[in-house]
Amino acid sequence: MISEKMVSLVKNSSVIRAMFEEGKKMAAEFGRENVYDFSLGNPSVQPPKAVTDAIIETAGNPDPNYVHGYMSNVGFDEVREKIAENINRRFGTAFDKGNIIMTVGAAGGMNVIFKTLLNPGDEVITFSPFFGEYRNYVSNFEGRLVELAPNTDNFQPNVDALEESITSKTKVLIINSPNNPTGVVYSLETLQRIAAILEKKQKELKTSIYIVSDEPYRELAYDGVEVPYIPTVYRNTIVGYSFSKSLSLPGDRIGYLVIPSEIDDYGDVFAAAGVATRILGFVNAPSLAQLFVSKCLDEKVDLEIYNRNRELLYNSLRQYGYECIKPEGAFYLFVKAFEPDDRTFAAKAKEKRLLIVPGSTFGCAGYVRIAYCVDYDMIKRSLPAFEALARDYKRC
Ligand code: PLP
Numbered sequence: 443m444i445s446e447k448m449v450s451l452v453k454n455s456s457v458i459r460a461m462f463e464e465g466k467k468m469a470a471e472f473g474r475e476n477v478y479d480f481s482l483g484n485p486s487v488q489p490p491k492a493v494t495d496a497i498i499e500t501a502g503n504p505d506p507n508y509v510h511g512y513m514s515n516v517g518f519d520e521v522r523e524k525i526a527e528n529i530n531r532r533f534g535t536a537f538d539k540g541n542i543i544m545t546v547g548a549a550g551g552m553n554v555i556f557k558t559l560l561n562p563g564d565e566v567i568t569f570s571p572f573f574g575e576y577r578n579y580v581s582n583f584e585g586r587l588v589e590l591a592p593n594t595d596n597f598q599p600n601v602d603a604l605e606e607s608i609t610s611k612t613k614v615l616i617i618n619s620p621n622n623p624t625g626v627v628y629s630l631e632t633l634q635r636i637a638a639i640l641e642k643k644q645k646e647l648k649t650s651i652y653i654v655s656d657e658p659y660r661e662l663a664y665d666g667v668e669v670p671y672i673p674t675v676y677r678n679t680i681v682g683y684s685f686s687k688s689l690s691l692p693g694d695r696i697g698y699l700v701i702p703s704e705i706d707d708y709g710d711v712f713a714a715a716g717v718a719t720r721i722l723g724f725v726n727a728p729s730l731a732q733l734f735v736s737k738c739l740d741e742k743v744d745l746e747i748y749n750r751n752r753e754l755l756y757n758s759l760r761q762y763g764y765e766c767i768k769p770e771g772a773f774y775l776f777v778k779a780f781e782p783d784d785r786t787f788a789a790k791a792k793e794k795r796l797l798i799v800p801g802s803t804f805g806c807a808g809y810v811r812i813a814y815c816v817d818y819d820m821i822k823r824s825l826p827a828f829e830a831l832a833r834d835y836k837r838c
Contacts, residue, residue, distance in 0.1 A: 451578070457803045458482060458574075465797050472795060478824035480812040481797045483622065483773065485690035487748065487815070490741040493689055496734040503733075510729060515720040516712075517544025517698070517727055521736040525698055528739040533671040535702075543699045543715050544727035547692070548658045548684035550719075551699045552579045555654055555680055556614070557718040558711055560585040564613040569599035571776065571806035573622045573656070585613070592806045597624040597767060597776065601635050608643045614652050615640065617672060620659040623804045623811035624776040625769020627663055630670045637676035644678070650706040653679040658697070659772040661688040661742060664749050667770045678705045685735050687772075690743050696731035748773050751814040754821050762829045763837030773815040776801065780835035782808055790834070794827040 444452070458481055465479035503509045516522065522539035529537055545551035560566070562584035568576055570592040580587045588607055593600040604615075615636070619628035640651050655672045660683065663669050673679040684697035701712050719726065755775060756768055765778040777798075779787035784800040784807050791798050791810070801809030814821065832838045 456574070458799050461797050461799060464792075468795060468797075475820075475823065477795045477797070478820060478827060479797045480814065480816060480824075481799055483687070483813050483815060484692060485687055485743070485773075485815050486817060487690050487743045489690045490738065490743060492741045493691070493734065493738050496737040497730070500730055500734040500737070509733060513726055513729060514716075515726050516716045517542070518729070518732050518736075521732045522698070524736045524739060529700065533674060535671070535673060537700065537702065540712065541701055541703060543701065543712070543719060544732050545682070545684075545697045545699055545719070546695045546724045546727050547686050547697045548656055548682050549575065549579070550695065550722075550724055550727070551682035551684070551697050552576075552654065552656060553582060553722060554715050554718045554724070555682065555699060556580060556583045556585060557722060558714040559613050559652060561613075563611060565609060565611045566614040566616060567604070567607055567612060568616045568618075568805075571597070571621075571623050571801060571804035571809070572616065573618060574803045574805070576616060586611075588612075589805045594806075594809075597621070597626045598632055599628060599636070601632060601639070604636065605639050605643065608639075608647070608651065610647050610649060612643070612647075612649070612651050614654050616654050616656055618656040618659075619669060620663055620769075620771025622659065622772055623774045623799075623801070623806075623809075624767070625772045625774050626767070627667050627669055627770040630668075630675070633670055633672060633675045640676060640678070650678060652705065655679055655681045657681055658684040658687045662745065662748065662773060663771040664745065664752065665770065669771065673700065673702050673704075677702075680705065680711075685731075688743070689735065689738060689741060691731070691735075694728065694731045696727055696735055698727075747818075748815060751816065751818055751821055754818065755812065755814050758825050759828060761838075762832040764828070764832065773813060775812040775814060776804075776806075776809050777812060779808055779810050780832070780837060784808055784810055791827075791831055794831050796824060796827050796831065 461481035468477045522542035526537040560583040564585045565588050566580045567588045569590050590600050590603045681700035686692035788800045799811040
């Protein structure tokens with residue numbers, strides 16, 4: 443008999459994953475080219491060639507114990523040093539290996555940091571819409587996720603709601619920019635306003651409130667938009683970075699946490715995060731992946747491929763009467779559903795073989811997410827279905 447908690451988790455298991463599986467079934471029934479699967483944020487752009495070269499070179503290292511052996515739970519020293527130098531060069535920080543912990547992607551990093559920080563009942567605030575897995579990551583450690591209402595005008599975070607949502611139990615504010623599911627990049631000014639509120643409340647409540655900046659999409663920003671580096675804006679910031687999207691390596695499960703020396707209780711936090719890495723069963727991030735990504739820190743995927751998808755889908759949908767803001771980053775469009783019930787709307791889209799994810803999954807009912815990290819030709823083939831859906835709702 444499985445645990446009661448797991449019974450409900452299985453029952454409410456990821457809508458996105460369920461759709462992905464459904465898409466595979468539909469492809470078998472109707473033919474792959476007749477199903478338009480926009481459900482999963484699985485990068486469609488190839489990793490740079492330098493990455494595949496680095497994988498081969500690293501795997502060929504004659505010292506198998508070095509490449510494949512156990513190591514310090516926080517990761518290889520030399521990999522962490524290289525990552526620190528890379529961040530310092532880009533953002534003018536002064537990190538070293540003592541500020542970096544290698545993780546099993548962003549998901550692994552967030553679980554490690556929540557295990558490190560949360561007592562049962564501690565509150566973690568997130569701006570809606572947000573990546574739905576935060577619910578699980580927080581409840582894994584008996585924290586309470588506090589969801590702030592979305593600001594549907596432009597999907598910038600609802601800063602006005604932040605101050606009154608902070609209590610003596612608030613431990614973390616999650617920031618995710620570029621954002622999944624909206625593609626919005628939070629401006630420096632917005633982040634400064636957030637920082638000012640947190641600083642004020644920390645003093646008032648005599649507590650530490652950490653920002654956990656979840657950054658798998660940091661490198662995916664279009665039109666030269668800057669993504670501010672939050673540790674330079676707010677002292678108590680811990681960054682969760684991932685190579686899943688930046689180098690198109692989601693299956694390799696590699697990322698890192700940045701734990702600046704300036705945060706409150708730095709020594710305890712760093713030590714505890716190392717132990718959390720071990721006792722959550724990760725032990726350490728995959729060794730081969732640590733080594734090969736450290737050779738590719740300046741590499742980038744071809745963003746123009748996503749940009750072309752973004753332009754085609756955004757312009758076409760607008761033409762058919764869909765409402766959405768133009769995303770500045772990541773690879774998602776967050777579109778207003780043509781009826782209040784986003785689940786019914788997504789089900790109607792499915793009848794046209796369009797797989798899109800209801801916004802309520804992201805804490806924002808009445809919208810749907812369309813992941814455009816897909817083949818350009820699939821987007822082209824899908825357009826008549828989007829148009830027909832709009833026509834069914836008399837929007838065009
Ligand atoms: N955070 C956000 C906002 C995401 O969209 C994702 C994956 O889609 C993750 C975290 C998890 O990323 P990773 O594959 O690096 O664990």
